[in-house]
Amino acid sequence: MLEEGKISTRQFTLMLFCLLQSSFYYNMPQIKIAHLKQDVWLIILVSWAIDAGLAVIFYVLGQRYPNQTMVQYSVTILGSWLGKLVGLSFVLFFASGTTLYLLDISYFLVTTLMPETPIIVFSLVILLVSAYAVNSGLEVIARLSEIIAPIMIISLLVVFLLNLNQVELEKFLPMFQHRALDVFKESLRTISVFGICIVMGMFMAYHNIPKEALKAKLTAITMGSVLAIMILLQLVSVLGVNMSSLEIYPVFRLAKYIEAGDFFERIEPLMVVFWVAGTFIAVTILYYNSVLGLAQILKLPRYQSLTPYVGGVIMLTSMLGFRNVTELNLFIEKIFPYGALIVEDLLMFLLFAISYLRHGKRQNMLRKGGKT
Amino acid sequence: MKKLITKLLKPLQSTKQKDASVISRQQLEAQAKQLTPSLTDNLALLKDYFQSSVDIVYRQFNIGFELQNRALLVYIQGLNDTASIKSDILKPLMYDLAPRLPDDPKQGNLLAMIKDSALPNCNVQETQSTEDVIQGILTGQTALLLESFSSALLIDTKGGEYRAIDEPDTEAVVRGPREGFTENISVNAALLRRKIKDTNLKIEGLSLGTRTKTQIYIAYVQGIANNKLATEVKLRLQRIDIDGILESGYIEQLIEDAPGSIFPTVGNTEKPDVLAAKLLEGRVGIFVDGTPFVLVVPHLLVEAFQSSEDYYSRHYYSTVVRWIRIVAFFIAILLPATYIALESFQPEMIPTDLLFSMAGAREGIPFPAYMEVFIMGVIFEIMREAGVRMPRPIGQAVSIVGALVLGEAAVRAGIVSDPLVIVVSMTAISGFVISSLGDVTPILRLLFMGCAASLGIFGILMGILLILIHLVKLRSFGVPYLAPLAPGNRQSLKDVLIKAPLWAIKTRPRVLGAADTVRQSSGKPSPEK
Numbered sequence: 001m002l003e004e005g006k007i008s009t010r011q012f013t014l015m016l017f018c019l020l021q022s023s024f025y026y027n028m029p030q031i032k033i034a035h036l037k038q039d040v041w042l043i044i045l046v047s048w049a050i051d052a053g054l055a056v057i058f059y060v061l062g063q064r065y066p067n068q069t070m071v072q073y074s075v076t077i078l079g080s081w082l083g084k085l086v087g088l089s090f091v092l093f094f095a096s097g098t099t100l101y102l103l104d105i106s107y108f109l110v111t112t113l114m115p116e117t118p119i120i121v122f123s124l125v126i127l128l129v130s131a132y133a134v135n136s137g138l139e140v141i142a143r144l145s146e147i148i149a150p151i152m153i154i155s156l157l158v159v160f161l162l163n164l165n166q167v168e169l170e171k172f173l174p175m176f177q178h179r180a181l182d183v184f185k186e187s188l189r190t191i192s193v194f195g196i197c198i199v200m201g202m203f204m205a206y207h208n209i210p211k212e213a214l215k216a217k218l219t220a221i222t223m224g225s226v227l228a229i230m231i232l233l234q235l236v237s238v239l240g241v242n243m244s245s246l247e248i249y250p251v252f253r254l255a256k257y258i259e260a261g262d263f264f265e266r267i268e269p270l271m272v273v274f275w276v277a278g279t280f281i282a283v284t285i286l287y288y289n290s291v292l293g294l295a296q297i298l299k300l301p302r303y304q305s306l307t308p309y310v311g312g313v314i315m316l317t318s319m320l321g322f323r324n325v326t327e328l329n330l331f332i333e334k335i336f337p338y339g340a341l342i343v344e345d346l347l348m349f350l351l352f353a354i355s356y357l358r359h360g361k362r363q364n365m366l367r368k369g370g371k372t
Numbered sequence: 373m374k375k376l377i378t379k380l381l382k383p384l385q386s387t388k389q390k391d392a393s394v395i396s397r398q399q400l401e402a403q404a405k406q407l408t409p410s411l412t413d414n415l416a417l418l419k420d421y422f423q424s425s426v427d428i429v430y431r432q433f434n435i436g437f438e439l440q441n442r443a444l445l446v447y448i449q450g451l452n453d454t455a456s457i458k459s460d461i462l463k464p465l466m467y468d469l470a471p472r473l474p475d476d477p478k479q480g481n482l483l484a485m486i487k488d489s490a491l492p493n494c495n496v497q498e499t500q501s502t503e504d505v506i507q508g509i510l511t512g513q514t515a516l517l518l519e520s521f522s523s524a525l526l527i528d529t530k531g532g533e534y535r536a537i538d539e540p541d542t543e544a545v546v547r548g549p550r551e552g553f554t555e556n557i558s559v560n561a562a563l564l565r566r567k568i569k570d571t572n573l574k575i576e577g578l579s580l581g582t583r584t585k586t587q588i589y590i591a592y593v594q595g596i597a598n599n600k601l602a603t604e605v606k607l608r609l610q611r612i613d614i615d616g617i618l619e620s621g622y623i624e625q626l627i628e629d630a631p632g633s634i635f636p637t638v639g640n641t642e643k644p645d646v647l648a649a650k651l652l653e654g655r656v657g658i659f660v661d662g663t664p665f666v667l668v669v670p671h672l673l674v675e676a677f678q679s680s681e682d683y684y685s686r687h688y689y690s691t692v693v694r695w696i697r698i699v700a701f702f703i704a705i706l707l708p709a710t711y712i713a714l715e716s717f718q719p720e721m722i723p724t725d726l727l728f729s730m731a732g733a734r735e736g737i738p739f740p741a742y743m744e745v746f747i748m749g750v751i752f753e754i755m756r757e758a759g760v761r762m763p764r765p766i767g768q769a770v771s772i773v774g775a776l777v778l779g780e781a782a783v784r785a786g787i788v789s790d791p792l793v794i795v796v797s798m799t800a801i802s803g804f805v806i807s808s809l810g811d812v813t814p815i816l817r818l819l820f821m822g823c824a825a826s827l828g829i830f831g832i833l834m835g836i837l838l839i840l841i842h843l844v845k846l847r848s849f850g851v852p853y854l855a856p857l858a859p860g861n862r863q864s865l866k867d868v869l870i871k872a873p874l875w876a877i878k879t880r881p882r883v884l885g886a887a888d889t890v891r892q893s894s895g896k897p898s899p900e901k
Binding site: 008010011109113114117121122125126129132133136139140142143144146147148266267269270272273276277280 | 717718720721723827829830831832833834836837838840841844845852854857858859860
């Protein structure tokens with residue numbers, strides 16, 4: 001096997017949590033608040049529901065093909081060629097996710113911390129450190145997220161609690177002004193972001209108690225959703241709808257607003273550091289999965305030899321793909337969700353359906369006479 | 373002892389044994405190494421081994437006034453208790469035995485009689501091999517050879533001068549036992565036995581170093597320590613092939629999991645109570661003769677933040693102190709880097725008034741912030757090294773010069789700024805809080821300073837992530853180095869992030885894989901109703 005490590009339920013949960021939570025610091029709240037105003041928190045609920053459904057699909061597939069990652073069982077289900085093609089689309093999806101997170105984090109750092117440094121410095125350093133973690137294996141990434149996830153939660157809670165004194169409840173009005181269809185349409189992006197948790201399909205093969213995978217995933221997205229709703233509500237009530245939709249990084253602005261006592265202010269660079277640490281985990285997880293998936297498609301004995309090549313491709317796309325942060329955000333808003341939804345939801349649903357058509361209703365497809 | 377020597381010599385012999393004629397020659401040599409019945413021959417044999425060494429004492433005498441009962445006593449000056457040789461060997465043999473001597477010495481087996489009923493010593497061994505006799509003499513035993521007997525008696529008269537049991541300098545405590553280990557391995561093992569009076573406390577011995585033949589003891593509590601762990605420790609020790617072991621640091625470097633890491637994966641202690649506590653958690657101790665530092669494996673990072681006193685005093689204060697240690701550690705590695713990052717990249721994070729005064733203090737300083745910090749850091753490290761190596765009486769002079777140079781003059785001369793002096797001295801003091809990580813902090817500090825000088829706060833973050841990845845990857849004898857933080861274990865965290873009251877810590881740390889996990893079943897104490 002390419003990866004010898006095993007991860008526990010807690011590590012599983014916290015890895016997914018880091019992955020999910022990292023997307024809320026950047027420009028997502030701005031666009032959503034601009035479109036949905038006070039009802040913005042509803043999209044999180046919609047996304048949660050859809051992702052929970054997706055989690056069940058993954059859970060069933062993971063149980064039917066134990067010790068196989070999604071890349072491997074797509075070959076088992078669809079046969080060699082078609083299966084590898086589907087596997088490759090997963091790998092491409094992970095790699096593009098890595099690129100987007102990497103760019104998000106780099107632009108964020110350039111904007112908030114060091115405006116004069118070229119963006120490539122950040123991308124390169126993060127990718128190099130990330131490659132070290134990737135080559136160290138899944139257990140190392142899991143333990144790393146076990147340390148960093150609590151720090152992320154605490155930093156968000158600090159922002160939330162220290163801003164409570166500035167909440168103005170009247171800013172919540174008017175509520176429920178949008179039709180359900182509008183809410184659903186706007187949810188597409190958050191659904192695609194939540195959907196990044198399809199890495200569950202990769203991790204479940206290495207879970208020490210696969211039966212708890214569903215619980216882990218549900219805990220992770222519930223934790224993520226609750227924190228996201230808290231922050232979104234606070235954005236609306238502290239900054240107000242107008243200001244939130246004007247800021248590129250509204251959560252960062254929220255951290256800037258902190259003013260407790262006379263001295264406890266201007267701690268936002270500290271928050272930036274914590275959030276970047278969290279996003280680093282997200283980058284590492286996606287990077288790891290694209291490398292591991294590719295190695296499984298190519299049937300390599302060691303995935304580590306692929307890390308530099310995949311990293312090079314990610315680096316190149318991140319350098320050449322987008323000219324500025326606006327272009328990046330436009331891509332994330334208008335194009336990425338559709339591609340992501342095809343891979344995450346449509347493809348997975350098809351896999352699920354074909355698995356039942358081809359292999360019947362047996363619980364475990366690999367126990368006897370199953371193909372590997 | 374003999375088994376071990378042959379085991380150590382095995383690799384040498386196996387290459388030789390290819391040739392059948394070589395084997396027979398070896399057998400001949402082995403026969404030649406047996407003692408002979410002739411005392412003069414034996415004396416010549418021993419003198420041939422030791423050649424011109426002047427500290428070997430050969431004492432020839434007669435047993436019980438009989439001229440034909442020649443005897444020879446061989447020992448090394450200073451390794452033995454001379455008074456005991458006089459009163460417990462020479463006197464009984466020369467005088468007390470005279471009336472009881474059999475008529476024919478060969479018939480009545482004088483040697484067995486002496487061994488069984490004439491020597492009031494605790495430990496007497498009979499041997500025929502010259503090799504054993506030589507080893508015995510070298511380790512401080514006294515060899516007794518008799519005319520017309522081809523075996524010798526090895527009498528344990530080990531003695532000589534040793535440092536007394538003393539309070540250790542490295543792990544000073546306010547409350548708790550004051551005794552510390554000494555350089556004598558049997559005293560050290562006895563100090564441990566006094567703490568754990570259990571037959572399951574196993575102390576196994578072996579000797580390492582082809583020249584120094586240093587005595588090593590492996591101590592563990594059977595039934596608590598994981599069997600695999602004890603076997604692994606023994607295996608790694610047996611793999612050592614070196615000419616000399618002079619301190620436990622030699623062993624440490626030769627059995628480490630990660631020799632390339634800057635973090636120590638083998639712990640050490642100078643106090644019997646600490647060692648006993650660690651063995652009761654399921655760890656394995658390694659005594660090395662000639663040093664008071666006993667190795668303990670596996671060693672985890674969190675152990676650096678625990679002190680024996682935490683367990684002896686009340687838990688609220690222990691928790692606070694433990695957090696102070698954690699904070700001090702982070703100050704020691706991160707404060708100079710943070711100063712550089714804030715000063716050069718993120719001055720907006722400094723409160724405005726402080727920023728003005730800092731900018732005022734830095735006016736006229738020719739160096740950038742990182743250069744300033746680096747200069748002061750180097751000066752401090754030089755002073756520290758000088759302070760450690762220097763003879764005590766000169767100490768005051770250095771501290772006066774240091775205080776003047778570091779504090780007053782450097783600032784007045786415009787080489788460094790005032791706030792920096794605070795930063796450097798704060799860092800230095802914090803560095804002393806975690807003494808067991810003393811050789812890690814300066815390196816980490818330097819690393820983070822480099823990160824901060826190049827990329828500011830972001831650089832520090834990347835440095836921390838790099839070190840974190842390394843730390844979570846590291847293992848000490850199979851146990852993850854950062855346990856129980858990652859992989860996390862809520863039960864074990866009771867003794868890491870906080871110090872729970874003693875009655876609440878019911879299990880041993882799970883990561884060590886102890887065979888018997890339950891530490892106690894006593895509940896929360898309460899008065900009888």
